[in-house]
Amino acid sequence: MHLFFLLILQVTATSAQIDPVHCRSALGMQDGRIKDHDITASSQWYETTGPKYARLNREGGDGAWCPEGELEPSDSQYLQVDLGQLTFVTVVGTQGRYARSSGKEFARAYRLNYSRDGTLWRTWKNRHGNPVMEAxxxxxxxxxxxxxxxxxxxxxxxxxxxxLSAPVCMRVELYGCPWEDGLVSYSSAEGQLMMPPGYPIASLNDSIYDGTHQRRRLSGGLGQLTDGVIGQDDFLLTRQYHGWPGYDYLGWRNDSLSTLGYVEMEFVFDRQRNFTSMKVHSNNMFSRGVKIFSSVSCWFKPRLQGGWGAGPVVFHTVLDDRNPSARYVTVPLGRRAGSTLRCRFTFADVWMMFSEISFLSEDTVLPTQPVSTTTPLPPDLHSAMATIPATGRTFDLSSSPQYSCSPEHSNTPVLIGCLxxxxxxxxxxxxxxxxxxYVCKVLEKAPRQILEEDLTVRLSSCSETVALQTPPVPPRASPPSATAVSSDSHYERVFLLDPQYQNPAALRNKLPELSQSAETSGCGGGYAEPDITQCTPHQCFHSNAPHYAETDVVRLQGVTGSNMYAVPALTVDSLTRQDISAAEVxxxxxxxxxxxxxGQFGEVHLCEGEGLPGGAVLVAVKQLRADATSQAxxxxxxxxxxxxxxxxPNIIQLLCVCVASDPLCMVTEYMENGDLNMFLSQREIESTLTHANNIPSVSLSDLLHMSVQISSGMKYLASLNFVHRDLATRNCLLDRRLTIKIADFGMSRNLYSSDYYRIQGRAVLPIRWMAWESILLGKFTTASDxxxxxxxxxxxxxxxxxxPYSLLSDQQVIHNTGEFFRNQGRQVxxxxxxxxxxxxxxxxxCCWGRDADQRPSFEGLYQALRPHVNQ
Incomplete structure (x- = not known):
């Protein structure tokens, strides 16, 4: 029963963490969701330059908010915005007073003050302590x-x-997302310095904490534990530019805390809640004396001025001395009610380090009774939960409302029935x-069985239980298998490939069926004027484009963490330094x-450029690290x-390069509207309701136009015999006119890490987008694109x-590729x-046809889709 509760909590908690990369939605200044009475100011020059006119890209009144008189360097005039609720703010947009060409006032810089309660105001500073932002x-x-x-x-x-003394006017938009956690402050001991012999000194303090620092204790604020930045496996590495070693973690040493053996933290929330679980991202580099906490005890206080309830919720972890990866530990809190939590985290080694803490709770507060005894998880279930991080806990069934077996009822038959x-x-x-x-063991062996001499061996005995059509699931969520495997990449199952995966040519010699197409089923060849209305799953366009197996191409992959296009080896070898047409800047x-x-040897940065070709302002810069190998x-x-x-027009363009000196850099276009996946996921299909409520939307015509553009870009790559290997909406970028450019940044972004499957000894693969021959044989061609x-x-x-295939686990997706190969009608x-x-x-x-040479070519796809778009 403990396992049942833990599995549920493990799934629900995965969506509680804020992701700053994805949390960038406009909060309502421009579109009017923030009302006029929520926008105030310290002063205004005229009624027509009042605070309600400080809306980005709007021209109301005289065009902007302008404080009274000329602004002096010593002035602190301000525009104040009430967001109506706690909000995670990630971006600020500013603009001057244009007023249809009649205005010229603007601010060259600004500062930010903010408050969570409207009383205590704090000053924002960047990670290097500078409070002034260029405007x-x-x-x-x-x-x-x-x-x-x-x-x-x-x-x-x-x-x-x-x-200098000058008139100033501003228009503003704020970007972010609601802060559902409700956490308004946390308190703990200050982080400490780690001085390991032979390694750099690691400063494990909370460098952005916005509360008070007194007597080596943090209180009354928030900081790095709620900034959405997750620390890496090696705590000396940082995700922040110019960050020092240990920057991403808050850490404590066991023997420096008066030998208490634990770290006590207090969390204050905006209101009383029923807490379901707590997620703690913890480092586990045990080789340097760092481990996740061994246990945690949490007390609950219903009211800020009240007393602590008796009987804590106690959670014991299972320590891992084999995997040094950092990981999320999910702590079930039993739906206990409170507005303040006090948690004691017990050391398991010399050091304990956290990079993020978040909470999952219910809005409806249900009264819960404190418990004095707990029931430990039976030891015989520990092995069954080996794939779940931080298992083995104490949990009291009486604190859970799912069961009504209460000791207060003395009716013997009821008690017996409950037991x-x-x-x-x-x-x-x-x-x-x-x-x-048992099934997981069979699935792990499945890909190997495909490669054995006997082709009749089945990948799994449960294929008959898989439905032939996956029912739609409205939210994009983890598959049900995530209950047994954490969504974090550190807990992904490792798929052991047959050694012959490295040599597809040997596989084709061993299994000639894999390289021979089955009998054609009436699919024609020409593309004079294809009509998609005549195409059926068994009557598809014939692909005339040449295909290149993995052994025939050079794979430019892994240098910057992105999945670069693969091209024929002869094409690459024929290029020289003189072939680089991009300018040096x-x-x-x-x-x-x-x-x-x-990636392993490089990074991808978003930069502002001055005087670049094409007048680009925002660009993506791929930079090779100084310690990269000669091969990289x-x-x-x-x-x-x-x-x-x-x-x-539909392929991301290389603008310029920096190769005259190290580090080597390439500069490409960057689209401010982001990738297609993020763009579409934030919109609904166009309707009367979306127009009436100003809901961002797209029309069916827009979707068809996007499809044509993607096919056009891929048609161009196919004409050069280039194979992309990672085509997906995450790798399609958009500009303001909805022009799509195919890129390759998806794999390098943590936002889409769940779209890739980690394979032992090889790069991660986007298996839900890959053809069966790419997964089983390592064969990447235009047809697999x-x-x-x-x-x-x-x-x-x-x-x-x-x-895609949201109801299938990664292992089941791999199993499904075997069904595509056998083509016995059982594929999902x-x-x-x-x-x-x-x-x-x-x-x-047609694109998912079993035989590669029976799939459409990109020329045919483009010609088939183009007539359906209103030009």
């Missing part, structure tokens, strides 16, 4: 600035700053655990804004050469609300999206 250089163009660190607040004051029910449930759960273990023109991602350096130069050859294009179309017409197919025209879904089915 505008003219009155018309808006300037968008990320807050590093972000702030959690309800009230924001924008304070314009000037060096029998619990025993039966335990027996069923244990049986399911053992059965799941001084790296001083690139001003860092944020890190987008990283050669691959990076090859990647630059290949990118310099690409020139198409066509398969991924079909899945990308499916994403587009589900508005990216759901992951993606369902037809409700927004998708039937003829278009038939085209998707």
């Amino acid at each position: 505008n250089s003219d009155a018309y163009n808006p300037v968008i600035k990320d807050l590093h660190p972000p702030i959690i607040t309800q009230f924001v004051r924008i304070i314009p700053v000037t060096e 029998v029910t619990i025993i039966l449930l335990l027996v069923v759960i244990i049986f399911l655990i053992l059965w799941c273990q 001084p790296r001083q023109r690139l001003v860092f804004r944020e890190k987008l991602g990283e 350096r050669n691959d990076f130069l090859k990647e630059i050469k290949i990118m310099s050859r690409l020139s198409d 066509v398969w991924a294009f079909g899945v990308t179309l499916w994403e587009v017409f589900t508005l990216c609300k759901e992951q 197919l993606l369902y037809a999206p409700p927004l998708c025209p039937p003829s278009l879904f038939k085209l998707m089915m």
Whole structure:
């Protein structure tokens, strides 16, 4: 029964963590969701330049908010915005007074003050202690600035700053998302210095804490434990630019806390809640004396001025001395009620380090009784829960409202019935655990069985139980298998590939069936004027484009963490340094804004550029690290050469390079509207309701236009015999006119880590977008890109609300590829999206054809889709 509760809590808690990369929605200044009475100011020049006119891209009144008189360097005039609730604010946009060409006032810089209660005001500072943010250089163009660190607040004051006496006017937009945690402050001992011999000194303090520091204790504020930045496995590495070793963690040493053996933290919330669980991201580099906590005890206080309830919730972890990866530990809190929590985390080694703490709770407060005794998890279930992080806990069934077996009832038959029910449930759960273990072992062996001499061996004995069509699931969530495996990449199962996976040619010699196409089923060849209404799952366009197996191409992958295009080896070898057509620019023109991602030898940065080709302002910069190997350096130069050859309206463009000196850099376009996955997931299909409520929306025509653009870009790559390998909506970027450019940044962004499957000894793979021959044989061709294009179309017409095959675990997806290979009609197919025209879904089915040479070519896909878009 303990396992049952823990599995439920493990799934529900995964959505509680704020992701700063995804939390960038406009909060309502421009579109009017923030009302006029929620916008105030310290002064105004005229009625027509009052605070209600301080809305970005709006021209109401005289065009902006202007404080009274000329602003002096010593002034602290402010514009105040009430967001109505606690909000995680990540971005600020500012603009001057344009007033249809008649205005010229703007602010060159500003400061931010913020308050969570409207009484206590705090000053925002960046991670290097600077409180001043650069703003505008003219009155018309808006300037968008990320807050590093972000702030959690309800009230924001924008304070314009000037060096000389001058009139100043401003228009503003704030970006972020609601702070559902409700946490308003946490208190703990200060972090400490770690001075390990042979390693850099690690400063494990909370460097952005906005409360008070007194007597080596933090109190009354929030900081790095709620900034959404998750620490890496090696705590000496940091995700922040120019951060010092240990920057991402708050850490304590066991023998420096008066030998108490624990760290006590207190958490204060905005109101009383019923707490379901707490998630603690903890480092576990045991080789340097760092481990997750061994146990935690939490007390609850219903009211801020009240007393602590008796009987804590106690949770014991299972310590891991084999996997040094940092991980989330989910602590069940039994739906206990309170507005303040006090938790004691017990050391398991010399050091304990946290990078994030979040809470999951229910809005409706239900009274709970403190418990004096707890029931430990039976030892025989520990092995069954080996794949779940931080298992083995104490939990009191009487504190859970799911069961009504209360000691207060003396009716013997009722008690006996409850006991029998619990025993039966335990027996069923244990049986399911053992059965799941057996199935998982079979699934792990499945890909190897495909490669044996006997092709009749089945991947699994449970294939008959899998439905042939996955029912739609509205939210994009983790598959049910996530109850047994954490969504964090550190707990992904490792898929052991057959050694011959490294050599697809040997596989084709061993299994000639894998390299021979089955009999054609009436699919024609020409593309004079294809009609997608005539295409069926068994009558598909013939692909005339040449295919290149993995052994025939050079794979430019892993240098920056992104999945670069693969091209024929002959094409790469024929290129020289003179083939780089991109201009060399001084790296001083690139001003860092944020890190987008990283790989083993390189990083991807978002930068502001000055005087770059094409007048680009925001650019993506791939930079090779100084300690990269010579092979990584050669691959990076090859990647630059290949990118310099690409020139198409729907392919991301290489703008310039910095290769005259180290570190080597390539500069590409960056789209401020982000990727297609994020864009569509934040929108609904256009309707009267969306218009009436100002809900961001897209039309069916927009979706078809996007599909045509993606097919056009892939048609261009296919014409050069380039194979992308990672086509998906996350790798399609948009500009303001909804122009799509295919890129390769998806794998380097933590936001989409769940879309990739970690394979032992190899790079992670986007298996839900991959053709069966790519997974089983390592064969990547134009035809496998066509398969991924079909899945990308499916994403587009589900508005990216759901992951492909969302009801299947990663292991089941791999098993399903075997069913595609055997082609016995038992493969699981993606369902037809409700927004998708039937003829278009038939085209998707053609892209997922079993035989690669029977799938459409990108030329055919483009010609088939283009007539359905209103030009």
